[in-house]
Amino acid sequence: DVNPLVCHSPRVTVIGAGKVGSTLAQRIAEKNLADVVLLDVVQGMPQGLALDLLEAKGISLHDRRISGTTDYADTANSDVVVITAGIPRKPGMSRDDLMKTNAKIVVEAAKKAIAQSPQAILIVVTNPLDVMTYLAWQATDLPRDRIMGMAGVLDSARFQAFIAMELGVSVMDVQTMVLGSHGDLMVPVARYATVAGVPITELMDAQAIDRLVARTRNGGAEIVELMQTGSAYFAPAASTCLMVESILLNQSRLLPVAAYLQGEYGLEDIFIGVPCSLSCGGIGKVWELKLTDTELAALHTSAAAVRQNVNRAKEMLESN
Numbered sequence: 001d002v003n004p005l006v007c008h009s010p011r012v013t014v015i016g017a018g019k020v021g022s023t024l025a026q027r028i029a030e031k032n033l034a035d036v037v038l039l040d041v042v043q044g045m046p047q048g049l050a051l052d053l054l055e056a057k058g059i060s061l062h063d064r065r066i067s068g069t070t071d072y073a074d075t076a077n078s079d080v081v082v083i084t085a086g087i088p089r090k091p092g093m094s095r096d097d098l099m100k101t102n103a104k105i106v107v108e109a110a111k112k113a114i115a116q117s118p119q120a121i122l123i124v125v126t127n128p129l130d131v132m133t134y135l136a137w138q139a140t141d142l143p144r145d146r147i148m149g150m151a152g153v154l155d156s157a158r159f160q161a162f163i164a165m166e167l168g169v170s171v172m173d174v175q176t177m178v179l180g181s182h183g184d185l186m187v188p189v190a191r192y193a194t195v196a197g198v199p200i201t202e203l204m205d206a207q208a209i210d211r212l213v214a215r216t217r218n219g220g221a222e223i224v225e226l227m228q229t230g231s232a233y234f235a236p237a238a239s240t241c242l243m244v245e246s247i248l249l250n251q252s253r254l255l256p257v258a259a260y261l262q263g264e265y266g267l268e269d270i271f272i273g274v275p276c277s278l279s280c281g282g283i284g285k286v287w288e289l290k291l292t293d294t295e296l297a298a299l300h301t302s303a304a305a306v307r308q309n310v311n312r313a314k315e316m317l318e319s320n
């Protein structure tokens, strides 16, 4: 007789075995966090990637099971499901151009995955992020603590990297908090950015801060312009892995994630980036920070754009 508590390995399903999905699978396995199921629509591709990752196990020294599939039945009983399926941005494309194609993909993926793993915590990564997370929530009817979108961790990591480079300090001493939607209207809160506890407003002038804030807002596009054939995936996968880790290890890390709001920050019925603690139940708490009038107005402007796009996406889905 096996003890189910001892013998249960956590299981993470990653839907979409593309750049972000496959890099995420590698990180989760190599950090020994969970067994990973990679699912994609392209027959053979997730199986091939899983085999490739499996063949590296002896060198990267972990024992996690990694499998690839095109069949949702193989994802059953996952603890966490991450949706990265979709098409990424091409040069000149806005995140919203992706909306129609990705809306259909995400709704289908969310429904099929949660049907197999009704207890799972769902993390959406596909763009446009805040809109896709809302649609996935509607499609699954998950309680709000078990569904969220990844964007704020990535945007904060970018802001963190730019501050460290600007000041010539270790990135490990820099802490940042980027709120709002994942897009041009995101809200990097400079007041809450610190270097070893010192607010950056004490360490650089307003012009420099504005420049870094602008680069953070443009962070995704900067990489798309350079790469031409795809979008960023190392930092996005690392950011998603951090959320998965905080959940699976029950760490309660305070991270900005796209969460369903019910009145917090004066917003409701919307998914948008706010600070949350992530633990084994998903979102343990949505933290309501004190924002200045300007910061709150920026958050509301970004929420208004998300709301408009959610409505457009719903119309697109209803029209065919």
Ligand code: TXD
Binding pocket: 015, 016, 017, 018, 019, 020, 021, 039, 040, 041, 042, 084, 085, 086, 087, 088, 089, 098, 102, 105, 108, 109, 124, 125, 126, 127, 129, 150, 151, 154, 182, 230, 231, 232, 233, 236
């Ligand atoms: O901060 C963030 N949230 C993001 C979001 C950061 C980086 C990337 N972001 C978005 O993630 C990006 O705009 C895309 O919408 C997704 C995935 O980006 P990635 O760079 O990984 O794209 P790829 O390499 O094209 O991979 C997408 C995979 C590909 O293998 C497809 O075959 C697969 O998705 N796909 C599907 N899988 C399962 N089911 C369906 N229906 C499906 N359709 C496509």
